Amino acid sequence: MSNETLQAVKGMNDILPDEAELWLWFEEEVRDWLHSYGYRNIRMPLVEPTALFRRAIGEVTDIVEKEMYSFEDALNGDHLTLRPEGTASCARAALQHNLLYNAPQRLYYSGPMFRHERPQKGRYRQFHQFGVEALGFAGPDIDAEQILMCARLWRRFGLRDVALQLNTLGDSASRHRHRAKLISYFEQHRDMLDADATRRLHSNPLRILDSKNPAMQELVAAAPRLADELEDDALRHFDEVQAMLKRHDVAFEINPHLVRGLDYYNRTVFEWVTTRLGAQGTICAGGRYDGLVEQVGGKPTPATGFAMGVERLLALLLEDGMALPRAEVDVYVVHQGELASRLASRVAEQLRDDRLRVLLHCGGGSFKSQMKKADASGAAVAVVIGDDEAQANEVSVKPMQGGEQVRVSVQNLTATVNQII
Numbered sequence: 515m516s517n518e519t520l521q522a523v524k525g526m527n528d529i530l531p532d533e534a535e536l537w538l539w540f541e542e543e544v545r546d547w548l549h550s551y552g553y554r555n556i557r558m559p560l561v562e563p564t565a566l567f568r569r570a571i572g573e574v575t576d577i578v579e580k581e582m583y584s585f586e587d588a589l590n591g592d593h594l595t596l597r598p599e600g601t602a603s604c605a606r607a608a609l610q611h612n613l614l615y616n617a618p619q620r621l622y623y624s625g626p627m628f629r630h631e632r633p634q635k636g637r638y639r640q641f642h643q644f645g646v647e648a649l650g651f652a653g654p655d656i657d658a659e660q661i662l663m664c665a666r667l668w669r670r671f672g673l674r675d676v677a678l679q680l681n682t683l684g685d686s687a688s689r690h691r692h693r694a695k696l697i698s699y700f701e702q703h704r705d706m707l708d709a710d711a712t713r714r715l716h717s718n719p720l721r722i723l724d725s726k727n728p729a730m731q732e733l734v735a736a737a738p739r740l741a742d743e744l745e746d747d748a749l750r751h752f753d754e755v756q757a758m759l760k761r762h763d764v765a766f767e768i769n770p771h772l773v774r775g776l777d778y779y780n781r782t783v784f785e786w787v788t789t790r791l792g793a794q795g796t797i798c799a800g801g802r803y804d805g806l807v808e809q810v811g812g813k814p815t816p817a818t819g820f821a822m823g824v825e826r827l828l829a830l831l832l833e834d835g836m837a838l839p840r841a842e843v844d845v846y847v848v849h850q851g852e853l854a855s856r857l858a859s860r861v862a863e864q865l866r867d868d869r870l871r872v873l874l875h876c877g878g879g880s881f882k883s884q885m886k887k888a889d890a891s892g893a894a895v896a897v898v899i900g901d902d903e904a905q906a907n908e909v910s911v912k913p914m915q916g917g918e919q920v921r922v923s924v925q926n927l928t929a930t931v932n933q934i935i
């Protein structure tokens with residue numbers, strides 16, 4: 515057997531303890547924010563039938579065509595996929611468990627997503643999202659609320675330089691008309707299409723508008739515009755979303771080229787973008803997907819949602835100079851001698867009963883070396899126990915930020931510690 519050192523899979527990251535504390539803090543903040551808008555947590559499996567994503571995200575999307583981790587279950591031949599996103603699973607779960615038809619649902623989930631993309635800063639093969647889905651809501655008020663929610667979160671984090679891009683994709687009838695016009699337009703200019711565009715011409719002409727190929731920009735710019743096909747209802751919906759944002763002073767830019775990389779969207783789509791993360795500047799994105807529930811087998815159910823990229827948001831927060839938070843312990847227990855050690859572990863348990871965070875020194879060593887560890891631990895208080903103290907069923911309490919060391923009975927320990935911290 516080779517004993518070459520094994521490494522994590524490319525594009526999949528370990529999150530080490532210092533950084534993990536930042537993640538814990540972030541997740542708590544986000545959960546608190548979500549609960550303040552009445553969203554409730556839902557947890558779906560990481561693995562789903564491949565058919566779910568093919569149907570929901572669309573056959574001719576980058577995700578489904580080339581980024582999914584799909585495999586055959588070796589035991590029964592099922593076609594399975596590591597989830598590349600959460601909206602499809604969330605709709606599937608809500609439908610499967612009958613959450614949809616009695617009352618609308620505000621749901622959120624978080625966790626890893628998997629896409630076989632080219633790894634680079636801000637783009638990983640395993641990355642994390644917080645996803646937010648409102649199922650059963652048709653009006654523009656929820657679209658606006660979700661955007662306002664995001665704006666609140668950016669304020670809470672003190673994020674500067676995030677801009678909102680907004681577009682409407684209309685409804686299926688207008689999209690069909692637009693699609694037909696696009697196909698005939700691009701067919702007339704077939705000689706100017708690159709290989710990608712040629713391949714997409716009949717399957718997903720809308721995606722040609724997303725082309726980054728400089729040679730095609732002129733062609734794309736002059737293509738038939740969806741905006742010219744939109745129905746009154748969709749336009750009114752979009753106007754109302756904009757009006758609500760304006761009333762709340764949320765600035766936005768209408769970007770008619772914003773089409774998103776997943777096929778389930780209609781009407782409002784949006785992306786929050788920063789210029790500070792290079793090419794991977796989208797920290798949060800989403801929109802309305804009124805057709806998705808039907809697409810996965812349910813009755814028509816209007817819905818809207820978004821997801822944010824946790825790695826990208828944390829990178830932004832760190833760039834803004836956020837200090838890494840540190841999980842703190844309240845008490846470090848130092849002890850030497852047989853009797854003292856026994857009392858030390860009893861005292862540590864007692865303090866934990868009283869909800870304090872306690873590091874009990876393990877591994878022996880002199881008082882001096884133990885005190886150094888107490889100092890490095892960041893604990894506010896050191897509890898020092900020698901056999902002398904132990905015999906009297908007492909301990910010494912030393913405030914680590916300076917102040918008198920006092921000797922107290924074990925019984926009075928918690929009160930003394932609480933006074934110091």
Ligand code: HAM
Nearest residue numbers: 599601636637638641796797798799800819820821823
């Ligand atoms: P998405 O735009 O594919 O949408 O992803 C949402 C966010 O996830 C992106 O804006 C980005 O911050 C982050 N993200 C995506 N791919 C990567 C990656 N490879 N590495 C790091 N971060 C990444 C969705 O996933 C939809 N499900 C959003 C949604 C929810 N729409 C409606 N409801």
